[in-house]
């Protein structure tokens with residue numbers, strides 16, 4: 753696996769992604785626009801991350817459950833338009 757920023761192969765081991773806030777259940781989420789008026793907004797939790805040991809880039813990863821969920825729904829997801 754290589755760093756997507758500098759190309760280094762010196763990435764850290766996979767670590768648990770943690771938000772340093774007061775609330776124990778805070779999570780980093782990847783969210784997409786709603787697929788329809790009555791549909792929930794597709795949201796996937798990023799639970800893990802690696803850091804590049806050379807440039808410091810931070811690469812979040814979905815949990816295996818969230819990855820499978822995203823893969824199953826990927827064809828119906830659309831880009832955020834107001835980014």
Ligand SMILES: [Zn+2]
Pocket residue numbers: 755756757758759760804805806807808809
């Ligand atoms: Zn890097």
